[in-house]
Amino acid sequence: MSKFKKIFATDSYIVPLVAILMGFLVGAVVMLIGGYDPIAAYSALFKRVFGSPYDFGEAIREMTPLMLTGLAVAFAFRSGMFNIGADGQVMIGMTAASVVGIKLAGTLPSFVLVPLAVIAAGVCGGLWAGIAGFLKAKRGINEVITTIMLNWIALFLSNYIVRTFLLLQGQNRSEDIPASLSMSFLFSTFDNARLHWGTVIALAAATFFYIYLWKTKQGYEMRAVGLNPHAAEYAGMNVGRNVVKAMFISGVFAGLAGAGEVLGVFHYQSVFAASPGYGFDGIAVALLGLTHPLGVILAAILYGTLTYGSAGMSFGADVPPELIRIVIGSIIFFIAAQGIVRWVLKPFYFKRKKEKVL
Amino acid sequence: MDFVILGQLLNTTLVFSTALIFASLGGIFSERSGVVNIGLEGLMMFGAFAAAVGGYYAQEAGMGAWAPWVGVLSAMAVGVIGSLIHAVASITFKADQTISGTVINFLAAGSTLYMVKLIFEGSGETPLLDGFNKVAIPGLSKIPVIGEGIFNSYPTTYLAIILVIVIYFILFKTPFGLRLRAVGEHPSAADTLGVNVNRMRYIGVMLSGLLAGIGGATITLTTTGTFAHNTISGQGFIAIAAMIFGKWNPLGAFGAAVFFGLSQAIRNYVQLFEWSKNIPQEFIFMIPYVLTIIVLVSAVGRSSAPKALGEPYDPSKR
Numbered sequence: 001m002s003k004f005k006k007i008f009a010t011d012s013y014i015v016p017l018v019a020i021l022m023g024f025l026v027g028a029v030v031m032l033i034g035g036y037d038p039i040a041a042y043s044a045l046f047k048r049v050f051g052s053p054y055d056f057g058e059a060i061r062e063m064t065p066l067m068l069t070g071l072a073v074a075f076a077f078r079s080g081m082f083n084i085g086a087d088g089q090v091m092i093g094m095t096a097a098s099v100v101g102i103k104l105a106g107t108l109p110s111f112v113l114v115p116l117a118v119i120a121a122g123v124c125g126g127l128w129a130g131i132a133g134f135l136k137a138k139r140g141i142n143e144v145i146t147t148i149m150l151n152w153i154a155l156f157l158s159n160y161i162v163r164t165f166l167l168l169q170g171q172n173r174s175e176d177i178p179a180s181l182s183m184s185f186l187f188s189t190f191d192n193a194r195l196h197w198g199t200v201i202a203l204a205a206a207t208f209f210y211i212y213l214w215k216t217k218q219g220y221e222m223r224a225v226g227l228n229p230h231a232a233e234y235a236g237m238n239v240g241r242n243v244v245k246a247m248f249i250s251g252v253f254a255g256l257a258g259a260g261e262v263l264g265v266f267h268y269q270s271v272f273a274a275s276p277g278y279g280f281d282g283i284a285v286a287l288l289g290l291t292h293p294l295g296v297i298l299a300a301i302l303y304g305t306l307t308y309g310s311a312g313m314s315f316g317a318d319v320p321p322e323l324i325r326i327v328i329g330s331i332i333f334f335i336a337a338q339g340i341v342r343w344v345l346k347p348f349y350f351k352r353k354k355e356k357v358l
Numbered sequence: 359m360d361f362v363i364l365g366q367l368l369n370t371t372l373v374f375s376t377a378l379i380f381a382s383l384g385g386i387f388s389e390r391s392g393v394v395n396i397g398l399e400g401l402m403m404f405g406a407f408a409a410a411v412g413g414y415y416a417q418e419a420g421m422g423a424w425a426p427w428v429g430v431l432s433a434m435a436v437g438v439i440g441s442l443i444h445a446v447a448s449i450t451f452k453a454d455q456t457i458s459g460t461v462i463n464f465l466a467a468g469s470t471l472y473m474v475k476l477i478f479e480g481s482g483e484t485p486l487l488d489g490f491n492k493v494a495i496p497g498l499s500k501i502p503v504i505g506e507g508i509f510n511s512y513p514t515t516y517l518a519i520i521l522v523i524v525i526y527f528i529l530f531k532t533p534f535g536l537r538l539r540a541v542g543e544h545p546s547a548a549d550t551l552g553v554n555v556n557r558m559r560y561i562g563v564m565l566s567g568l569l570a571g572i573g574g575a576t577i578t579l580t581t582t583g584t585f586a587h588n589t590i591s592g593q594g595f596i597a598i599a600a601m602i603f604g605k606w607n608p609l610g611a612f613g614a615a616v617f618f619g620l621s622q623a624i625r626n627y628v629q630l631f632e633w634s635k636n637i638p639q640e641f642i643f644m645i646p647y648v649l650t651i652i653v654l655v656s657a658v659g660r661s662s663a664p665k666a667l668g669e670p671y672d673p674s675k676r
Contacts, residue, residue, distance in 0.1 A: 030469075030472070034472070034476050082456060084595065135651070135654070135655060139654070139655055141651075141654045141655065142602050142663070144598065144599075144602065145598075145599045145602045145603060145650070145654070146651060146654070148595050148596070148598070148599050149599065149647040149648075149650050149651050150647075150651075152592075152643075152644070152647045153644050153647050153648060156640040156641070156643045156644045157640065157644070159640050160638055160640035160641065163638075163640075164638070274588065274591055274592075275591070275592060280463070283460055284460065284464060287457050287460060320471065320472050320475040320476070320480075322467070322468045322469075322471035322472045322475070323468060323472050324468065325464050325465070325467050325468025325469075326464075326465060326468040326469050326472065327468075328464055328468075329461050329464030329465035329468060330461075330465070332457060332460065332461050332464065333443070333447060333453075333458065333461040333465075335457075336447055336453035336454055336457035336458050336461065337446070337447040337448075337451035337453040337458065338451070338453075339450075339451035339452065339453075340447075340451055
């Protein structure tokens with residue numbers, strides 16, 4: 001048994017790394033089949049991200065909501081739930097931040113207004129997710145179905161609020177939001193890239209995630225409920241309360257992502273024609289990051305780099321940017337099906353063993 | 359209310375429900391065998407893409423009215439191939455089923471658009487197809503309301519309704535269905551009785567790919583006529599909801615799919631009713647989703663998922 005554990009421990013970083021490499025390899029093969037030059041494409045991708053301060057800043061901007069929605073999905077996962085609803089929670093967060101940012105502007109100084117808008121976004125996102133948690137705890141209703149429904153309801157509710165109370169005359173978006181999370185002091189350094197405080201909030205959220213889940217009694221309970229609700233109940237834990245709390249915290253993360261987007265990036269809220277897809281990226285990031293906060297940050301960096309760079313790939317090497325989804329999908333596939341990675345690595349392990357014997 | 363409108367509303371409802379019926383039936387096969395299938399969305403994308411491409415080339419080759427059926431066949435084939443990725447990862451390599459389902463969604467979103475751009479020289483959309491025409495069933499289509507509503511539909515709609523009954527029969531009245539369900543409820547018991555657990559699960563997942571593929575094909579061949587990035591946009595997730603809402607039962611899923619289809623149809627007709635003029639459109643769009651939650655809260659209660667759902671089968675762990 002201890003031997004088994006040892007293999008696991010040394011594999012914990014090798015397997016994801018090999019999985020990433022294999023994902024890039026699959027992408028390269030697909031490009032070759034399509035008649036493209038993978039080396040040119042990948043170098044165009046990385047050149048796009050790291051080529052200019054502006055693009056680097058924008059890539060960080062792209063990573064920020066990914067970190068938060070990734071944390072949201074991962075936190076729910078750790079507590080035994082699948083939160084497909086991060087998308088709706090982001091939209092509710094956006095709307096709450098917009099309402100506070102527009103309606104209370106002028107009555108409050110900005111050092112009160114901005115935090116208030118951010119808090120409103122977090123709390124409303126949390127309450128929105130909390131509905132699914134409450135229904136699961138009280139009535140045993142599958143959170144997958146409720147969060148899918150809540151995504152649609154959030155879409156229409158947000159659009160209604162924006163169209164009725166916040167609309168900019170004649171446009172399909174809200175008025176400009178005076179409250180701002182922009183890091184204006186960095187604008188010149190990054191050539192006006194839209195960096196904002198949301199990134200700092202995301203890193204703080206990841207820290208909170210780690211400390212709360214692994215260093216507090218409440219977090220211990222939550223993980224216990226996630227691992228085995230029956231055992232947790234038997235041990236005297238209140239499963240229902242933990243489920244609601246976990247969904248609330250998960251929703252707070254997603255709501256904060258929404259605040260960052262409207263207060264830091266766009267400075268207005270659009271009327272959405274369809275679901276914006278933040279939540280689904282969040283699922284991918286959470287899975288790539290093995291639902292660990294540090295992993296989620298790294299995964300968001302990888303995911304953000306790849307998606308932002310994919311635009312460069314199409315300019316530089318004419319490769320359709322959709323290819324990057326194949327790469328990301330393959331990476332998640334290889335991380336999930338570690339058996340395949342181990343099978344690929346097997347010859348190397350054998351070699352090592354032989355050396356030892358000799 | 360006008361009866362003509364009622365018939366048209368019923369007809370449009372069925373048009374929008376058809377894809378959901380196919381996909382949720384597919385989901386039932388997979389989940390009844392014990393494999394979670396979050397990948398229905400992606401499998402529908404594969405199907406919609408294959409139908410658009412297969413149908414287009416068949417049309418170019420001059421196959422006329424048969425061309426859409428070539429589209430359906432291509433969708434079935436590509437759906438099965440796509441589902442194999444999920445099967446290999448989750449059954450053979452015992453990966454987390456939620457994760458490998460998500461992988462399907464990702465690979466489908468990426469690879470279908472990539473291929474569309476490759477095949478049609480950089481265009482993000484396939485050329486417009488003729489697709490299926492509605493077929494009126496002689497005699498029955500003359501019945502008021504129902505004739506207009508049901509018996510003047512696309513062939514895929516008839517196929518979907520027939521399949522609901524056939525699959526109900528297969529699942530609950532045949533040895534195959536019994537084995538499939540046994541593998542999803544209590545795999546080790548099924549194994550003891552000589553049922554090959556992994557093989558049954560492969561079949562379940564592949565059938566889900568086949569049916570979700572037809573579901574996707576239905577959308578390109580009846581409603582949109584093309585395949586683009588937003589052709590599916592959430593239908594697969596609604597199909598999952600329909601499956602859960604319908605308690606993993608073909609008849610229940612059918613009812614739920616029709617319910618969601620109605621919600622989409624109402625959008626097209628809502629302007630026609632006098633009473634709806636003063637209600638903001640967003641609230642009307644919300645109705646089915648809010649109703650679903652209310653129904654779940656008040657009536658359905660505890661969900662009845664197959665017991666072994668989500669657990670890879672490991673014979674050494676009894």
